[in-house]
Amino acid sequence: MNLIEVENVSKAFTGHVALDDVSISVPEGSVYGLLGPNGAGKTTLIRIINHITAPDSGRVMFNGHQLSQDDVANMGYLPEERGLYKKMKVGEQAIFFARLKGLSKAEATRRLKEWFDRFEISGWWNKKIEELSKGMAQKVQFIVTVLHQPKLLIFDEPFSGFDPINANLLRDEILRLKEQGTTILFSTHNMASVEEICDYITLINDSHNILSGNVNDIRRKYCEGRYSLTFTGDERKLMESLLPLASQFTTADADNGRRQLNMLLSPDATLRDVISIANDTVQLASVNESLASMNDIFIKTVENYNKQH
Amino acid sequence: MASKIALIIRREFLERVNKKSFIITTLLMPLFMLALMAAPALIIAYSGSEEKSIIVVDESGMIGSNLQSDEETSFHVTDQPLDSALADTESNGVLYIPAGAVDGTQAVRLYSNGASSMSLESNITRQINSIIETERLKDYNIENLDQILDAVHSNVQIQTLRNDSDEDEEERQSSTGLSYALGFGLTFLLYMFLLIYGQMVMTSIIEEKTNRVLELVVSSVKPTQIMLGKICGIGLVAVTQIIIWGILIAGMAAFIMPAILPADISAEVTAMNAGQLDLAQSTTDTDILQAISLMGNVGYILQLFGWLILFLIGGFMLYAAIYAAIGSAVDNIQDAGQLQSVVVFPIIFGMIFGMTAAADPTSTLSF
Numbered sequence: 001m002n003l004i005e006v007e008n009v010s011k012a013f014t015g016h017v018a019l020d021d022v023s024i025s026v027p028e029g030s031v032y033g034l035l036g037p038n039g040a041g042k043t044t045l046i047r048i049i050n051h052i053t054a055p056d057s058g059r060v061m062f063n064g065h066q067l068s069q070d071d072v073a074n075m076g077y078l079p080e081e082r083g084l085y086k087k088m089k090v091g092e093q094a095i096f097f098a099r100l101k102g103l104s105k106a107e108a109t110r111r112l113k114e115w116f117d118r119f120e121i122s123g124w125w126n127k128k129i130e131e132l133s134k135g136m137a138q139k140v141q142f143i144v145t146v147l148h149q150p151k152l153l154i155f156d157e158p159f160s161g162f163d164p165i166n167a168n169l170l171r172d173e174i175l176r177l178k179e180q181g182t183t184i185l186f187s188t189h190n191m192a193s194v195e196e197i198c199d200y201i202t203l204i205n206d207s208h209n210i211l212s213g214n215v216n217d218i219r220r221k222y223c224e225g226r227y228s229l230t231f232t233g234d235e236r237k238l239m240e241s242l243l244p245l246a247s248q249f250t251t252a253d254a255d256n257g258r259r260q261l262n263m264l265l266s267p268d269a270t271l272r273d274v275i276s277i278a279n280d281t282v283q284l285a286s287v288n289e290s291l292a293s294m295n296d297i298f299i300k301t302v303e304n305y306n307k308q309h
Numbered sequence: 310m311a312s313k314i315a316l317i318i319r320r321e322f323l324e325r326v327n328k329k330s331f332i333i334t335t336l337l338m339p340l341f342m343l344a345l346m347a348a349p350a351l352i353i354a355y356s357g358s359e360e361k362s363i364i365v366v367d368e369s370g371m372i373g374s375n376l377q378s379d380e381e382t383s384f385h386v387t388d389q390p391l392d393s394a395l396a397d398t399e400s401n402g403v404l405y406i407p408a409g410a411v412d413g414t415q416a417v418r419l420y421s422n423g424a425s426s427m428s429l430e431s432n433i434t435r436q437i438n439s440i441i442e443t444e445r446l447k448d449y450n451i452e453n454l455d456q457i458l459d460a461v462h463s464n465v466q467i468q469t470l471r472n473d474s475d476e477d478e479e480e481r482q483s484s485t486g487l488s489y490a491l492g493f494g495l496t497f498l499l500y501m502f503l504l505i506y507g508q509m510v511m512t513s514i515i516e517e518k519t520n521r522v523l524e525l526v527v528s529s530v531k532p533t534q535i536m537l538g539k540i541c542g543i544g545l546v547a548v549t550q551i552i553i554w555g556i557l558i559a560g561m562a563a564f565i566m567p568a569i570l571p572a573d574i575s576a577e578v579t580a581m582n583a584g585q586l587d588l589a590q591s592t593t594d595t596d597i598l599q600a601i602s603l604m605g606n607v608g609y610i611l612q613l614f615g616w617l618i619l620f621l622i623g624g625f626m627l628y629a630a631i632y633a634a635i636g637s638a639v640d641n642i643q644d645a646g647q648l649q650s651v652v653v654f655p656i657i658f659g660m661i662f663g664m665t666a667a668a669d670p671t672s673t674l675s676f
Binding site: 050051052069072073075077079081082083084085086087088096097099100101144 | 313316317320324517520521522523524525526527528529530531
């Protein structure tokens with residue numbers, strides 16, 4: 001069942017079209033990535049789903065009914081440009097926002113204490129936001145977003161501004177929330193995080209939805225003759241012998257002291273040829289079709305689209 | 310839903326009331342206001358310049374000797390002709406009275422060394438006029454003229470009493486000058502409050518738009534609720550400030566004023582409040598007495614501030630909403646400036662009307 005159905009939504013601002021007939025379906029309990037170049041219309045789409053702005057045409061269904069103001073209580077929103085009251089103390093502020101979402105003061109305080117302990121920031125309770133660094137404030141903002149345990153979490157660029165350790169912390173929290181059944185929709189430029197945590201993606205470019213679907217399906221579809229071999233033996237010799245059949249070699253360490261060779265098969269070569277040559281040169285352990293990286297898919301799709309239009 | 314507005318009101322209110330700047334202005338403003346009231350008296354007390362000496366060349370032969378010297382000006386009649394008197398630049402000026410000045414055919418001339426002052430000129434004109442008047446009256450050869458003139462001169466003091474006040478209330482003293490000053494002062498206070506707090510609503514919206522807090526709040530509550538919460542919250546701050554001022558001023562009136570007033574003035578005030586004071590005998594100016602009497606009337610001050618709050622709430626709701634609209638329409642303070650001037654005009658109109666109404670509370674304009 002889909003928690004969010006965006007149906008043929010268009011939105012224009014003075015001078016430019018932000019979204020043109022965009023449709024997406026976000027399955028309940030999934031992590032859904034919204035990708036696209038800067039200015040493609042991601043944030044506008046997020047704001048429409050969030051009921052901050054209304055679409056010019058089309059509609060948004062939430063949990064089976066048309067999206068209304070009451071549904072925002074079931075959403076948590078982490079805006080791209082983080083905003084908290086600078087002069088307010090961290091704890092006070094978090095309670096304020098939790099109560100705006102309908103939590104009681106006691107319940108909000110209890111949950112906040114839990115989160116602050118988990119993020120190891122209990123000492124910040126009485127600090128003002130302006131005393132915190134940007135990354136620290138983002139942690140607080142994240143807690144404020146998820147505190148009321150909404151059905152749907154919307155993160156706009158959640159990883160920007162976090163150091164690798166905190167980005168990992170954030171990623172783990174997102175996965176933990178997913179396990180609890182929360183649906184998570186987020187926009188990002190961080191393709192590695194998409195491969196790691198997204199179940200579905202939509203690629204928006206120039207206000208259009210140009211690619212939508214399950215991440216693994218998409219990556220498989222775009223692999224286009226990419227294979228990886230694991231083997232023991234002389235990798236230099238292997239590469240030399242495979243050279244006419246394949247190109248773009250890269251190597252890496254694999255399990256059990258083996259090596260891995262990634263390559264792109266030439267259009268006129270077959271996998272059978274590659275295997276027979278490799279068998280003669282090294283001791284082959286496995287042959288796999290490698291999934292395309294989201295990074296390549298992103299660049300290729302956007303460039304193709306821009307060429308056609 | 311209502312509780313969310315209450316939450317926003319609470320936040321807006323506490324954020325501002327807890328600020329040091331709020332506490333400081335709230336405590337200091339009444340002092341400044343008192344200083345402002347005392348300022349005219351102080352200015353008069355200290356503005357007296359040094360004595361000016363004026364040489365008088367009198368060709369009429371009767372005006373010069375009758376000119377009265379006072380603290381500011383001393384007149385020295387001289388027999389020198391005008392030219393030699395003018396050669397002496399030590400004095401502050403030379404007053405030349407030609408023979409034809411009495412019958413009005415020739416103008417009196419003041420040759421001034423350095424800038425002359427308004428008060429000097431009006432002093433000279435007043436004196437010469439009155440001397441000529443007296444001289445002309447003498448020409449009619451009326452018997453006992455001096456006694457008659459003395460009897461004619463008067464210095465009337467008027468004490469206005471409200472006839473239409475409630476029966477159980479004492480007849481209230483009401484001085485026109487005082488009520489004008491009060492009306493003017495309160496109009497100005499109202500104007501200041503509308504501008505300052507109206508702008509506070511606007512800047513707070515612009516600020517939250519800039520740092521994106523608004524996005525977060527809008528994702529939780531309806532925009533109208535935020536606006537209502539903001540306007541009410543900031544309005545409450547204004548009301549709190551007025552209440553504190555009212556209490557402070559009433560407190561000063563009740564406890565500090567009696568302590569610092571000289572005994573004879575406070576005795577006269579008590580007498581006037583009791584309705585027993587004979588103004589003709591009083592040593593102090595009536596307006597000042599009435600002002601002091603009013604300042605000492607705690608109930609009246611509280612009532613005054615009560616009305617002020619009522620008007621403040623009404624005016625604030627209107628202007629804050631307009632300011633909020635401006636705040637939502639622009640992205641930064643600079644852009645707001647132009648739109649703001651459009652709003653300031655009606656407030657200034659209101660203030661001009663307010664002043665006219667203060668000058669004549671029963672005029673048709675007041676309604």
